[in-house]
Amino acid sequence: MSKVRLLIMVLCASLWAMGSYAQKTYVLTLEQMFALADENSKTIKAEDAAVIEAQQGVKVAKNGYLPDIDLSLSASYLGNGYLLDREFKNGQSVPMPHFGNNFAIEATQLIYAGGAVTNGVAMAKLKEEMAGVNREAARSRIRFMLTGFYLDLYKLHNALKVYDKSIELTRIVIEDTKARNKAGVALQNDVTRYELQLKNFELARRRVENSVEILNYDLVTMLGLPADTQIEPDTTMLAKILPMEGVAYWQQMAESNAHTVKQSALAVEIGERAEMLARAERRPTVALFAANHFDGPITIEVPVINKNFNYWYIGVGVSFPIHSLYKANKSIRQAQYSTMLSRRRQDEVVEQTSLTIQSDYVRYMEAYDEVATLEKSVQLANENYQVIENRYRNDIALVTDMLDASTQLLDAELKLVNARINV
Known part of the structure; x- marks a missing residue:
């Protein structure tokens, strides 16, 4: 049993074991998610079937190397013959043996067909290879889609944490403002303003929760997991270091590995x-x-000889389709145009791939720059929060100042994590 299959069995068993309980979260890494997709994705299964079909096509094409053998056996009833002279006169009935039999076995082995069989097999193998590439392309599309869902889910979980903290701090501000209102140092309008802010935070959090639910359903459906499974992204993925190679490296990688x-x-x-x-x-x-x-019986003699006759032969046959002299040129020309079209499309694909790599590389480097900038922003926001917190403890700053500083820090941290996810 392969490690991937064992991993899938263990994971599925642990998830289905949760069926009798309420919804539970399950930390799922990208690698585990890809393994589940390979096993359960309907798209990948369809491409697997296409590969098997192409493999069978190779076997069918190789049948052209094998001999053709025909076997026939028949029994018949022969009626009496009727004999006439050349002027269609003096007719008379000719008695015939009424039972006829025939047994024949014929074999043909192709020696030369102008390369039709060899090229047919070669084309079938190319189609098999194409089916394999199509399957890998489908796997990549599914993985990119799953990764997008997974990273979006990660961002939404981070947003939930920010909203939870903001809601918590806003409630503290509301209680503090109410106390100050009773003491006569704050207006009721201040309380109303923060209560409205709290409702806005709660509504925004609800929208994020709904987005999490939608993405989670998409993921568990594509992975073939129980509908009540709650997927939580693996936070250790941000610790992985991606290569910082130059654009030439990525161009070469694309030329060697791009499915298109x-x-x-x-x-x-x-x-x-x-x-x-x-x-x-x-x-x-x-x-x-x-x-x-x-x-x-032997019917080439009159009267008919009521005996069996066995004979065999062996030889070499040559056939040439005369019509190909005026028909094949059109087929050849059509095939040449088709090849020319394929070459031009190949040039177009290579060009578009190069342009895409160049664009993505620029954005890739930009993402690293964004991370560096946001790391500095988090540092500054954290320093500001420490200052405000120290002032608040010494009754120099208001709780609203703490709320603003905390919100700025949480927002900076959220942007930094999302930027790292984008990398």
């Missing part, structure tokens, strides 16, 4: 094989053949 580049290259190869198949139509076919026949 591989697909376009295979499309060109398939087109070239299609050209060879079209040219094979203009070439002769050479085959060995052998047969054995056992027939009775």
Whole structure:
């Protein structure tokens, strides 16, 4: 049993064991999520079926190397014959043996078909390879989609923490403002303003909760998990260090590994094989053949000889389709245009991939710069919070100042975590 399958079984068992309890959170890493997707994604299963179909296509194409063997057996009733002279006169009935039998076995082995079989097998193998690339492309699309959901879920969980802290601090401010209102040093309007702010925070938090619920449902559905499973992102993922290579490195990686580049290259190869198949139509076919026949009665004699006759033969046959001289050129030209189209599309794919890599690389470096900037912002917000907190403890600052400083710090920390997630 593979490690991936074992991981999936353990994970699913632990999740289904929760079925009799209320909703529970489960920390799921990206690697575990990808393993579940490989096992349960309907899209990937469909691509797996396409690969199996293509593999079978290779086996079918290789049948062209095998001999064709036909076996026939028949029994028949023969009626009496009728014999006439050349002027259709003097007719007379000719008695016939009424039971006829025929047994034959024939075999043909293709020797040369102008490359039709060889190129057919080669094309089938290319289609098998294309199916494999399509499957990997589907896996990548699913993983990118899942990663997007996963990172958005991470951001939303961080937003919930910020709102929870903001709600907690706002309630403290409300209680403090109410006390000051009773003491006559604050207006009722101040209390109302902070109560309205609290309601806005609670509404915003509810919207984030709904977004978490939607994303969580999308994830558990795509991963084939129970509907009541609550996924919580793994916070250790931010500790992973991504490579800081130059743009040339990423361009080379894309040229070697990008699925669209591989697909376009295979499309060109398939087109070239299609050209060879079209040219094979203009070439002769050479085959060995052998047969054995056992027939009775012998009807080539009159009167008919009521005996069985066995005979066999072996030889070489050559056939040439004359019509290919004026039909095949059109098929060849069509195949050539198809290959030319595939080459131009390949050039387009390579160009678009290069442009995308260049753009993404700039954004990638920008994300690192953003992290560095936000780290400084968090440092400054934290220093400001420490100052305000010290003043508040010494009755120099108001609780509203604490609320503002805390909100600024939480907002800076949230932006920093989200920036790290974006990297």
